[in-house]
Amino acid sequence: MLELRGATYRYAGYAQPVLHDVDLVLRDGEIVGLVGGNESGKSTICLVASGLAPISIGGELRGEVRIDGEPTAGLAVHELAQRVVIGFQNPATQRSGVAATVFEEVALGPMNLGLPVAETLARARRALATLRIEHLADRDPARLSGGQGQLVAIASLLAMGPRHVLLDEPTAQLDPAGSNLVAAALRDLAATGAALLVVEHKTDLLDGLCDRVAVVDGGRVVLDGPATTTLEDPRLEGWGVEPPARVRLARALAARGLPGLAQLGWPA
Amino acid sequence: MAGGYLVPLALVGIVLASAAAGRVLRQLLRISLLLTLPIAVSVVLVSVLTRPGETVLMVLGPFDVTVEGVDFAGQTLVRLFAISTAIGLFTLTTDPRAFVFDLERRGLSPRFAFVAAATIEAVPAMVARAGVIAAAQRSRGLDTEGSLRARLRGVLPLVGPVLLSSLTEVEERSLALEVRGFGRPGRRHLLWWPPDRPIERLARWLLIIALAGLVIVRLLGAWPPIP
Numbered sequence: 024m025l026e027l028r029g030a031t032y033r034y035a036g037y038a039q040p041v042l043h044d045v046d047l048v049l050r051d052g053e054i055v056g057l058v059g060g061n062e063s064g065k066s067t068i069c070l071v072a073s074g075l076a077p078i079s080i081g082g083e084l085r086g087e088v089r090i091d092g093e094p095t096a097g098l099a100v101h102e103l104a105q106r107v108v109i110g111f112q113n114p115a116t117q118r119s120g121v122a123a124t125v126f127e128e129v130a131l132g133p134m135n136l137g138l139p140v141a142e143t144l145a146r147a148r149r150a151l152a153t154l155r156i157e158h159l160a161d162r163d164p165a166r167l168s169g170g171q172g173q174l175v176a177i178a179s180l181l182a183m184g185p186r187h188v189l190l191d192e193p194t195a196q197l198d199p200a201g202s203n204l205v206a207a208a209l210r211d212l213a214a215t216g217a218a219l220l221v222v223e224h225k226t227d228l229l230d231g232l233c234d235r236v237a238v239v240d241g242g243r244v245v246l247d248g249p250a251t252t253t254l255e256d257p258r259l260e261g262w263g264v265e266p267p268a269r270v271r272l273a274r275a276l277a278a279r280g281l282p283g284l285a286q287l288g289w290p291a
Numbered sequence: 292m293a294g295g296y297l298v299p300l301a302l303v304g305i306v307l308a309s310a311a312a313g314r315v316l317r318q319l320l321r322i323s324l325l326l327t328l329p330i331a332v333s334v335v336l337v338s339v340l341t342r343p344g345e346t347v348l349m350v351l352g353p354f355d356v357t358v359e360g361v362d363f364a365g366q367t368l369v370r371l372f373a374i375s376t377a378i379g380l381f382t383l384t385t386d387p388r389a390f391v392f393d394l395e396r397r398g399l400s401p402r403f404a405f406v407a408a409a410t411i412e413a414v415p416a417m418v419a420r421a422g423v424i425a426a427a428q429r430s431r432g433l434d435t436e437g438s439l440r441a442r443l444r445g446v447l448p449l450v451g452p453v454l455l456s457s458l459t460e461v462e463e464r465s466l467a468l469e470v471r472g473f474g475r476p477g478r479r480h481l482l483w484w485p486p487d488r489p490i491e492r493l494a495r496w497l498l499i500i501a502l503a504g505l506v507i508v509r510l511l512g513a514w515p516p517i518p
Contacts, residue, residue: 079469080462101475108470116460117467121408123388130482135401135472140480179471 025049025072025107025187025218029086032071037082041067042242044086049187049218054209056229056250057222059239060263065222068239069189072220073109074100090187101136107187108180112195114172117179118164125167125175126151126160132183150181153215154208170201174208181212188212189220194228206232230254230267238262295366299373306376315383322383323375331368338364389485396484405473 027047033040042064059065070076074095077084088095090106122128130147151157156174194202206228223229236253238246240262259266310316344357395404
C-alpha cells in the first residue's frame with residue numbers, strides 16, 4: 024500500500040506550496056484514477072508519491088509518504104524505484120537512447136540495479152509478457168508507434184519490480200488506437216496485483232478502467248470515491264474535469280425528457 | 292623534405308587499405324575531406340603566404356610564396372589527412388555501443404559509459420528529430436530545397452526548435468533514467484559485450500608498443516618535428 028499523509032509540497036524556488044495536505048491511498052491490486060484541471064497538482068502528486076520530489080527535483084515536502092507502512096524519507100531513488108515507479112506522457116523521453124532492441128531497453132533497469140544476468144533476463148521477459156509485447160522484443164525502440172513505445176516504457180518500469188506504478192497521462196500523446204492498447208495493458212497489469220495510479224484527462228478511459236477516482240483541485244484532493252459515482256458527480260466540470268461521454272449523454276437525454284441510457288438498454 | 296611525408300603517407304595508405312577492406316572507403320574519403328577541408332584552407336593560406344623561406348617561388352602582392360612555406364603546408368596537410376582518416380575509420384567501423392560496453396567491462400564507470408553511449412547516439416537522434424521538424428515546417432510552406440541560399444534560409448528556422456525541444460526534454464529524460472536505477476553506485480552485470488579475438492588483442496598490444504616507441508623516439512630527438 025502506498026500512502027500520502029498530509030503531503031504539502033513546494034517546488035524549489037516557489038513561494039507557495041503546490042500541494043496542500045494531500046491524503047491519498049493506493050492499495051495493492053487497485054487502479055486509482057487521478058483527474059483534475061490543468062495545473063491542479065496531479066503530476067506533482069505523482070512526483071511526490073514516487074519520491075522524485077523532493078529527492079531529485081528539490082523543493083520542500085511536509086507530511087509523509089509511506090509504502091507498506093514504512094516512510095520513504097531517507098531512501099535513494101533507485102531504492103524507491105523497486106517499490107514505486109513513475110511513467111511520463113512522452114514515450115520518447117523515457118527511452119534510454121542506448122538500447123538497440125526493446126529487450127535491452129526493458130532489461131536496462133534491472134541491469135542498473137546490479138542484478139545477476141539471469142535475474143535481469145527473467146525480469147525483462149516477465150515485464151514483456153505481462154504487457155503482452157513479447158513480439159516487440161527484437162524491435163528498435165526508436166522505431167515503434169506511440170502506443171507501442173508507451174508500452175515499452177511501462178514494461179521498462181515493471182522490470183524494476185515495483186508493486187506500485189504511477190502513470191502521468193500515459194495516453195496524452197497517443198491516438199485512440201494507442202490509448203486502447205495502453206488501457207488494455209493496464210487492465211492486464213492490475214490483474215497481476217500491482218497498484219496503479221493513472222493521471223488522465225480522458226475520463227472515458229478511466230471510466231472503464233479504475234476502481235476509484237480522486238479529483239484534485241488547487242493542490243487538494245477534493246473528492247475520492249468509487250469511479251462510477253465520482254465520475255458522475257455534478258461538480259466535476261467546476262473542477263475542470265469533463266465527465267465521461269456516458270454521463271454527458273445521460274444528462275443530455277434527461278435534459279430533453281428522453282429515456283435514460285439504462286432504459287434504452289445501454290450496458291452499465 | 293621527403294622524410295616529413297613518408298610516415299604520414301604510409302599511415303594514410305594503411306588506413307585507406309583498411310577502409311577498402313571494410314568497404315567504407317568512399318564514405319571515409321568523403322568524411323575525411325569534409326573534416327580536413329576547412330582547416331586545410333586556412334593552413335595553406337597561412338603557411339604558403341606567410342612562412343619565411345629562402346627560395347621564393349612567386350610574389351603575390353605583399354606576400355612571398357616560398358618553397359619552405361609550400362613544403363610546410365604540404366606536410367601539415369598530409370598529417371591532418373592522416374589524423375582525419377584514422378578517426379574517420381574508427382567511427383565508421385566501430386559500433387559505439389560495443390565500444391562503450393567494452394570500456395565498461397574493462398572498468399569504466401557505468402555512468403560514464405552511459406553518457407558516452409548516449410552522446411554518440413544523440414547525434415542521429417537529433418538528426419531524426421530535425422527531420423520530423425523539417426517535415427512539419429515544410430507542410431506549413433517552409434522551403435528547404437533549391438539553391439544554397441534557399442536551403443540556408445530554410446534550415447535556420449529549424450535550429451531553434453530542434454535545440455529547444457532537446458533541452459526541454461532533458462529534465463523528464465533524466466527523471467526517467469533515475470527511476471530506472473541510473474543513480475545507483477557500483478558495477479552492473481552486462482548482458483553482452485563484444486568478443487575479444489586473439490588477433491584484436493595482438494593488434495592492440497602492437498599499437499601500444501608502437502605508440503610507446505614513437506614517444507620515446509620523439510623524446511630522444513631521433514625524429515625531429517617539422518622545421
